[in-house]
Amino acid sequence: MNGDVSLPAGRRNDTAALRGRIEDFLYLEAELLDEWKIEEWFALFAEGATYEVPPTGTDESDPATSLFYIADDYVRLRERVVRLTKKEAHSEFPRSQQRHMISNVRITGVTDGVADVSCNFVTYRAKRGVVDTYYGKHLYRIDTTADPFRILSKRSILGMDMLYPGKLTIII
């Protein structure tokens, strides 16, 4: 199987191999979230990493100048995880059930071992007979020189024009 056709022929196989390793990594991330291994999930992030969900239906892209749904620096992300482990995080008690689907994984650039990765996602959340669907695109920066890989940033751009499920309490 060939890698990204936009790359010169000689580099396609390298990219395909890297993409395979990145896909494995993303599937691991999805599994940890599906199984509520949220602290192990947080360990996939490098120190100083960020996690963001921009507003829906606009192209606003800077959390310093427009209102995001989530704009976590490393500390706030850690505290988000801490919060989700408590049963006083009422919106996730009892815990919802989740399933994370990932596709269309592409490496859009590699610099000094840091891969820019985009992929589509669909995440289902079920609680008390209500199924919420979140879909969109993840943009990652992944340090592929680390073993295991580490996420430097993750931005989840929702594909819907408003937040129909209402809550954004799980990690999509």
Next chain:
Amino acid sequence: MDSILTNPSMVVEDRQRHLFRVSRRAFTEQSVLDAENRTIFDRCWLYVGHSSEIANNCDFITRNVGGRELIFNRDRAGVVHAFLNTCPHRGAMVVREKKGNALAFRCFYHGWSFNVNGRFASRFEEGNYGAEHYGGGCADLAQVPRLESHRDFWFVNFDSNAVSLSDYLAGAKEYIDLVADHAEAGMEIVGSGQQYVINANWKLLAENSIDAFHGFPVHSTYFDYLKAIGSLRMDTSAGHFAASGMHDLGNGHAVIEYASPWGRPVARWVPSWGEDKREVVAQLRAGLIKRFGEERGTRIAEFSRNMLIFPNLVINDIMAITIRTFMPSAPDKMTVSAWALGARDEDAELRKLRLFNFLEFLGPGGFATPDDQEALENCQRGYRNMREVGWNDISKGMPRNGPPMNDDEEQMRCFWRQWNARMGGLA
């Protein structure tokens, strides 16, 4: 059964026995929502937007307000309008974008065009349309019957006979002023805001937005978070102002005011912001005191306020400022629109802190709002037991001697008395 619980009306107040009850039918029945549309949303002043969202001439936004589709815009001369977004020809929505800047509006269906002041602007060949279309107004965009503003907050009313906005807002004007006075340069909406759905009756969010009683039980994880990162500061350096409590603002509006446990980018520093921000915030505070005197300046800087303007506008001036409005689409479903408001000339670092303060607590991805949503949806779910357990209790604080406390439920009783009066004490 207790007589108060078999009363046919939906809101029952018994001052002798300190009981205030609301029927759960008020949250569940389609006939109630139909009546609310006629007696409340067709007649009350409803928030449409903030001046800053249409800052320049020919700016427009489209918005659903009170169940209608509206165009809120500024014409070539800078005059603000609210039009019903429907072509007078055959009904299509004339403007389909969320926002923009345009010299004219053109309906894509048959090409009827309008100036941004609403006047019919198409010129068809002779024989197509008569004088009524070109000069008589019958082909102009329809204006919302009433459009008025207070301190850059614009409201519409679909009842042309409504009292003035000023009379309607009554005591709420003073608290809008406290928000509008944060910055001499004026205030602005930051970014495009948040829009989300809650599967609960709209009145549950009206109650929740000004309910201090639920704060600690529902939001302990948020306060844990503030503590963990050094953003909790319980001391009040507010010696000159101590009027915390709850205020009935008239016409169903109410506010609670209290010393803040959190940082406020307007002028209340907390350690997690770092020493370098301390001086910047101290200067903002000094500026407020210079403009308004020690008492009012300190009040704006230090105190938090949650205000409900009947029926569906919340202005919460807390760790950030949120403007929130919500509209039912069914008895058990509402769409919420929420915006962040900040100073127009705000320091970039403080603007960032304001936005982070907002999203840490507020909105679907925050550490607090989702738990409110969970509570509201749980209430709605619990109302399935309505035949056996049919009434909500809103009695907290009724036997109290002296003024109500902000974690009493008097502010909700203000809402419900107004709701009941407008619904005609309907059974």
